[in-house]
Amino acid sequence: MLIVMDHNASAAQVRAVQEAVEAMGLQAAPIPGRERTAIGVLGNQGYVDDTAIRNLPGVRECIHVSKPYKLVSRDFHPESTLVEVGAVKIGDGHPPVVIAGPCSIESPEQMVAAARIARDGGAQILRGGAFKPRTGPHSFQGLGEKGLKYLRQAGDAVGMPVVTEIMRIEQLDAVCRYADILQIGARNMQNFDLLKEVGKCRHPVLLKRGMSATLEEFLAAAEYILAEGNSRVILCERGIRTFERATRNTLDLSVVPLVRELSHLPILVDPSHATGKRSLVAVMSKAALVAGAHGIMVEVHPDPAKALCDGAQSLDGEEFREMMGDIRALLSYLGY
Amino acid sequence: MLIVMDHNASAAQVRAVQEAVEAMGLQAAPIPGRERTAIGVLGNQGYVDDTAIRNLPGVRECIHVSKPYKLVSRDFHPESTLVEVGAVKIGDGHPPVVIAGPCSIESPEQMVAAARIARDGGAQILRGGAFKPRTGPHSFQGLGEKGLKYLRQAGDAVGMPVVTEIMRIEQLDAVCRYADILQIGARNMQNFDLLKEVGKCRHPVLLKRGMSATLEEFLAAAEYILAEGNSRVILCERGIRTFERATRNTLDLSVVPLVRELSHLPILVDPSHATGKRSLVAVMSKAALVAGAHGIMVEVHPDPAKALCDGAQSLDGEEFREMMGDIRALLSYLGY
Amino acid sequence: MLIVMDHNASAAQVRAVQEAVEAMGLQAAPIPGRERTAIGVLGNQGYVDDTAIRNLPGVRECIHVSKPYKLVSRDFHPESTLVEVGAVKIGDGHPPVVIAGPCSIESPEQMVAAARIARDGGAQILRGGAFKPRTGPHSFQGLGEKGLKYLRQAGDAVGMPVVTEIMRIEQLDAVCRYADILQIGARNMQNFDLLKEVGKCRHPVLLKRGMSATLEEFLAAAEYILAEGNSRVILCERGIRTFERATRNTLDLSVVPLVRELSHLPILVDPSHATGKRSLVAVMSKAALVAGAHGIMVEVHPDPAKALCDGAQSLDGEEFREMMGDIRALLSYLGY
Amino acid sequence: MLIVMDHNASAAQVRAVQEAVEAMGLQAAPIPGRERTAIGVLGNQGYVDDTAIRNLPGVRECIHVSKPYKLVSRDFHPESTLVEVGAVKIGDGHPPVVIAGPCSIESPEQMVAAARIARDGGAQILRGGAFKPRTGPHSFQGLGEKGLKYLRQAGDAVGMPVVTEIMRIEQLDAVCRYADILQIGARNMQNFDLLKEVGKCRHPVLLKRGMSATLEEFLAAAEYILAEGNSRVILCERGIRTFERATRNTLDLSVVPLVRELSHLPILVDPSHATGKRSLVAVMSKAALVAGAHGIMVEVHPDPAKALCDGAQSLDGEEFREMMGDIRALLSYLGY
Incomplete structure (x- = not known):
């Protein structure tokens, strides 16, 4: 998951998001940019429920990289089902x-x-x-x-x-x-x-x-x-x-x-x-x-x-x- | 309901549609036009199931005038429900x-x-x-x-x-x-x-x-x-x-x-x-x-x-x- | 921009993407995950044209954080236009x-x-x-x-x-x-x-x-x-x-x-x-x-x-x- | 074209629509039904501009049977273009x-x-x-x-x-x-x-x-x-x-x-x-x-x-x- 912060999010808001990610047992990797900061979320297996993050102050959007399915995915089950x-x-x-x-x-x-x-x-x-x-x-x-x-x-x-x-x-x-x-x-x-x-x-x-x-x-x-x-x-x-x-x-x-x-x-x-x-x-x-x-x-x-x-x-x-x-x-x- | 016939539908096809409408207990009113014939269906109360018509040879489309609801319609129940x-x-x-x-x-x-x-x-x-x-x-x-x-x-x-x-x-x-x-x-x-x-x-x-x-x-x-x-x-x-x-x-x-x-x-x-x-x-x-x-x-x-x-x-x-x-x-x- | 790699992208593919990002004058920050690697792109001002990246082997998708507009954005022009x-x-x-x-x-x-x-x-x-x-x-x-x-x-x-x-x-x-x-x-x-x-x-x-x-x-x-x-x-x-x-x-x-x-x-x-x-x-x-x-x-x-x-x-x-x-x-x- | 009147359209409104159709040089064929009256429009060649009709009192909708194209239609030009x-x-x-x-x-x-x-x-x-x-x-x-x-x-x-x-x-x-x-x-x-x-x-x-x-x-x-x-x-x-x-x-x-x-x-x-x-x-x-x-x-x-x-x-x-x-x-x- 990638968490995109607002253009004018404060350093404290970025920190709060990092802490919330870590409280979920995951790692947070801030990616500072010229326009805004983004925070990469690492360590998850499968889809991350973003509820506890999406609503924090300064968060603009959460972009999911993992999909809400895993058992049906060929990534984890390369063999075709007959x-x-x-x-x-x-x-x-x-x-x-x-x-x-x-x-x-x-x-x-x-x-x-x-x-x-x-x-x-x-x-x-x-x-x-x-x-x-x-x-x-x-x-x-x-x-x-x-x-x-x-x-x-x-x-x-x-x-x-x-x-x-x-x-x-x-x-x-x-x-x-x-x-x-x-x-x-x-x-x-x-x-x-x-x-x-x-x-x-x-x-x-x-x-x-x-x-x-x-x-x-x-x-x-x-x-x-x-x-x-x-x-x-x-x-x-x-x-x-x-x-x-x-x-x-x-x-x-x-x-x-x-x-x-x-x-x-x-x-x-x-x-x-x-x-x-x-x-x-x-x-x-x-x-x-x-x-x-x-x-x-x-x-x-x-x-x-x-x-x-x-x-x-x-x-x-x-x-x-x-x-x-x-x-x-x-x-x-x-x-x- | 209005039944629109194909551009080149035959008179026999038009007749067959009329008969099918009448077999449903309804009246059929042909409306000959320069491009194609249409057939108005009269006498229905509420939505007409067009299944027996839509598939007949020469029929281009069935256009519904009545809606698939009646009890919820203000037409038949003008008083607002509280x-x-x-x-x-x-x-x-x-x-x-x-x-x-x-x-x-x-x-x-x-x-x-x-x-x-x-x-x-x-x-x-x-x-x-x-x-x-x-x-x-x-x-x-x-x-x-x-x-x-x-x-x-x-x-x-x-x-x-x-x-x-x-x-x-x-x-x-x-x-x-x-x-x-x-x-x-x-x-x-x-x-x-x-x-x-x-x-x-x-x-x-x-x-x-x-x-x-x-x-x-x-x-x-x-x-x-x-x-x-x-x-x-x-x-x-x-x-x-x-x-x-x-x-x-x-x-x-x-x-x-x-x-x-x-x-x-x-x-x-x-x-x-x-x-x-x-x-x-x-x-x-x-x-x-x-x-x-x-x-x-x-x-x-x-x-x-x-x-x-x-x-x-x-x-x-x-x-x-x-x-x-x-x-x-x-x-x-x-x-x- | 966030570049999401395929589940089974090789280390060489990840490196090639990093180099392509750097060739554009930007920085690449790899974010290794359990399921797949993602690469954050830093240093851009405004929308990044992803053409040179999106097509590289092992790239699954490019997720844009910046928008394809800037002059009309309130981020960069907070005053309302009259x-x-x-x-x-x-x-x-x-x-x-x-x-x-x-x-x-x-x-x-x-x-x-x-x-x-x-x-x-x-x-x-x-x-x-x-x-x-x-x-x-x-x-x-x-x-x-x-x-x-x-x-x-x-x-x-x-x-x-x-x-x-x-x-x-x-x-x-x-x-x-x-x-x-x-x-x-x-x-x-x-x-x-x-x-x-x-x-x-x-x-x-x-x-x-x-x-x-x-x-x-x-x-x-x-x-x-x-x-x-x-x-x-x-x-x-x-x-x-x-x-x-x-x-x-x-x-x-x-x-x-x-x-x-x-x-x-x-x-x-x-x-x-x-x-x-x-x-x-x-x-x-x-x-x-x-x-x-x-x-x-x-x-x-x-x-x-x-x-x-x-x-x-x-x-x-x-x-x-x-x-x-x-x-x-x-x-x-x-x-x- | 089929003109569908409101459930409670008056006889005078129906007549006014008929006259408007005839003023366009076309024929109007009323189709009285139990729920509402519809009026078939006859004699047109191609698409009828419904502007003068659609807005009359008591008109619910105009349903077009002809299409807004003719030269590209196979109806009037059966031969395929090469x-x-x-x-x-x-x-x-x-x-x-x-x-x-x-x-x-x-x-x-x-x-x-x-x-x-x-x-x-x-x-x-x-x-x-x-x-x-x-x-x-x-x-x-x-x-x-x-x-x-x-x-x-x-x-x-x-x-x-x-x-x-x-x-x-x-x-x-x-x-x-x-x-x-x-x-x-x-x-x-x-x-x-x-x-x-x-x-x-x-x-x-x-x-x-x-x-x-x-x-x-x-x-x-x-x-x-x-x-x-x-x-x-x-x-x-x-x-x-x-x-x-x-x-x-x-x-x-x-x-x-x-x-x-x-x-x-x-x-x-x-x-x-x-x-x-x-x-x-x-x-x-x-x-x-x-x-x-x-x-x-x-x-x-x-x-x-x-x-x-x-x-x-x-x-x-x-x-x-x-x-x-x-x-x-x-x-x-x-x-x-």
């Missing part, structure tokens, strides 16, 4: 995975039809939402536990592991019983209690980036899960909120190679939620894979025009098959 | 309230000292956090239920109602037992399950705006609480996330008069979290009240330099007293 | 000014009618746009030099100094001939050539904040003008672009007290462009003054419904008179 | 182009060395900046006209056409004399006077997206150039400003396929400015090409560590050669 779900492997050195399925589970028939589209197209994992976070209370909220059963049955019917979103801690038992991977949605990325609870599970966790989360906050959210003992975390970029409304969100593909530099965890991309437009899903899926994503997650539906949720971004069987053909060609170019 | 907490009244026609207290509850002594600062300065409601949402797991997470007790004791000692944040549904009983107002924090504004549960309580709810929530989403989140039967909701603007980092968040004061136009619910402002800078708290509090806020929520701490959380934005006793003197003068100018 | 325009004084210790007038100059009659509204309401300075930046080329682009004449005539008729926007360097002579204050619009805040040219004038410059400019960039843009010798610069906050669309822009009022801390230049607020809504102009004007603005700039028009530009945010004579009555009461509360 | 610069062709059906060169021109030697790197790596067009927009006035501002000569000489030496940024209208003659393509930088995307002037040239124009420009504004800016008669416009996405600071800007790759849908103009991507990080340039270049970009623009420098500008994002000869090898393999996968 998350295995049944026979499916997600991570470096393995072909990217494709997760496909409907935004929401609507009926056993719809779910099985979607599962067949997913499997026939070549996806490895089936998705489907039983608990749906919706902006307003008057929209369809999902089938709940009944939906979980339909998802499991559909997954078993086609022989695919399944992933579904968990929205509250009370759902944990049920979701763990029916699903192979627990998904934390963007709106819950900083629902820290939920993160802690899934951190106590042994299920892999698919953690979606919050819509206004910085990369640092995203990795710090993952740190909550690892800190509880669960290191089977799969990150997922799904677009961030910006001023641009031509797409539903702004897909921030540059974080894919950045995450690969900074962390050992695998990272997926969800082009369906990021763009909100069916016509962009296939092309942005390919861009994501070229950017280094360990997989993609896309919405498919047997009849998107009748979908109860997010039909505008869902592919039908034909579109998914066509996209997967393209992706196979791309993977072969990428060496898989 | 929220009463003991003797304190929050809403139109009553002097703005001041909520004050520490970011986090640290000890019985700290809590009582902060309560005295709050009361002596002239605040009406005491705040304090027992459960703390923190970016990383290695920061102080709050005292939990023990903290709730300290808060209650401090409130009783100074004769003030208390407000505290609830982070998970399991905390509901405890928080309802100890607190007079339940706070939903910015990170949980779209934790819809939590919203539904507090909607079933009889306690007033202080709902903070999410850091990337539009005003429409903010009001739709409040709608979740009202839809469950609890209409004692107090909104709170606390800054939004933008590219600007000179302040912790960007205080969006213009939503104060806008909320007063669009909704009947009272709206407070939290200048401490919005700015993150002690030197801006008093001045932005006054600006908030002039903008029409029904109150403010500020952080005070007996010794900000030793605060375990957010000390940089907390006022000490002296600063709070001085600010409240200014505010009393302002209220007298405002006619209270 | 800008005088005829008898009007803008700055600390003087009553806030009101600049009023139409968005665009449409005709001599419209301009004189608007000027009378401005004067009768109690404004001190008249505004009007002759050159209009419009999103698309098919919208009204302003009357050009003819408009400048109408503005001057209207200003003379009511005895008020006038301000108008300059969009290109070739307009400088004409604008200087007709106007008392040169306005640089938000879209030109980083039109650095234009900034340099107005920096060579002796006219005061009203510099509007760019719609995605940080406070630091805003002040650095003003630095361009001061660096050429013109220190009569008036800053103007007019809203920034964020994800929120309920208002045209997001008025960032917190920068008003921040600018007063960081700079000696006066700062105005334009609530008309910031909110884009007539119903919010008066209330946000008052909030701006309470936040410490040295004045406001508002749009008035004799017949807003017929305005060729931005009528939705313009006040008519009646509305302006009413607002100014409120503002006089507020100024008396503020001690003017 | 921009030819000497033997280089930019647009559909031709291999993507690579523009490479230093951020700023520093000396004849540096420029020739960079040109050789560009040519030897396989780039088709040479870039280099003679006029540099910099945040603060104390940074290197470019060599000016001398730089233009060095650029031209370097281009001639390696047989490549050259592109350079123009910052002010007075530079037009000089830049046209030395350069083959005129670049409008992000900060000038809405410098409408400059757009009009380059619209009168016969040189192709490379228009970069403003850092907070929506896609609609980006296309409307191009419309300014086409409206003056110059249709040889090449768009360039270079990242937008968001809350995320892990990269310099947020590369918005999804606009690439969107621009291809909405417009007939070619679109390039600049991964150097978008990410600001050398390690991300090659990977994001490939992602851009897979997303459908008609080319990329990257910064190369013979000695990035000594670059006077933006060295952190510049590739050296070795890195560029390696990247271009990868890109050749990718182009062969893409069928070129």
